[in-house]
Amino acid sequence: MNTECFNKVVSHRVNTIHSVLAAKASEYARGDRLGNFKRAASMQGVTPEKALVGMKAKHDVALQDFINDLDTGKIQCYERWNEKIGDVINYLILLDGLVQERIGELEGHPQLPMEMSVVDKITKDIHGIESGKE
Numbered sequence: 001m002n003t004e005c006f007n008k009v010v011s012h013r014v015n016t017i018h019s020v021l022a023a024k025a026s027e028y029a030r031g032d033r034l035g036n037f038k039r040a041a042s043m044q045g046v047t048p049e050k051a052l053v054g055m056k057a058k059h060d061v062a063l064q065d066f067i068n069d070l071d072t073g074k075i076q077c078y079e080r081w082n083e084k085i086g087d088v089i090n091y092l093i094l095l096d097g098l099v100q101e102r103i104g105e106l107e108g109h110p111q112l113p114m115e116m117s118v119v120d121k122i123t124k125d126i127h128g129i130e131s132g133k134e
Helices: 003-028 035-044 048-071 078-107 118-130
Strands: none
Touching (some): 035 048
């Protein structure tokens, strides 16, 4: 895949991530964007980060199945790949939020994001790619 095509893949993915996370916020968030992971953690007796990783595991398993299918010549439709890849990326972004919040609490500033989160870096990188500053 050439650079131009790859940059389009990245740009499309970032736009999709933003749209999905915004849509899911209204579905799942009840005041705290990461609250469901905290509630699941409390129910399971684990940390929110561990609860999230457990929820993400089903998507990891599905992707592993898709990869195994490819190895045997069975092709899953791209829409299914796209959804699962997006789910895993979104869970990792949510994990970034949990980690930033936890570190902030331990350091005494619970609501301040780290200097540059993953999302900020990706967004800056994408804008550089789109403007040809790669």
